[in-house]
Amino acid sequence: MRRRAGPLEPRRGFTLVEVLVALMVMAILSTITWQGLDGILRAREGSKAALDRTARLATVVVQWEQDLQALHETQAVPALHFDGRTVRMTRRIAGGVALVAWSVREGRWQRWVGPATARIADLQEAWIASQGFLGNEPGQLTLAQGAGDWQIYFHRGGAWTNAQSTGDAAAAPAVPAGVGAAIEALPTAVRLVITLEGKALTRDIALGPSG
16 A cells, blocks of 8 residues: 655655646647637627628719719719719819719729819710720729629619610710710619629619709
């Protein structure tokens, strides 16, 4: 039998094997704890990134809605036109009217706004120049990455139609040379359908009586 140490006898210390086993257990527990903490931090960062993306997208959609609600017909260029890649619209801003262009290029959803102008010639010049945009012009703002196909629909006569379909001609002078788009009556509503990071976003915006 193993004899107990007396009150005046020194107690036996830990053996090397016991110390190594204890260290190994502590190392395993530390690894498990770190992995759990790392998982929590990653989940929190992922949630924060998702919230940031949602907030940015909400801001973009609000800007889209504001542009449409501020449409202004000039009879010099179309107030709203979609050519399959770019939506061009004329809207009221401080100091006059400006041309705004929304486009999807190489996975980037972009917005460009020209300077305010009160001269028809300047607005027509901006419209013509916008037809040659490559997406890297000064003033081009990337609103979202991972943008795929997009389509615009106009609500006319109680039904949604492709925005590239011919609409009712507006009572306006002949389209200036170079503009390349007929001036048509504004629809009653606009539907946006765009793919962002593999997910479809649909947004309907009703227009006022005068745009």
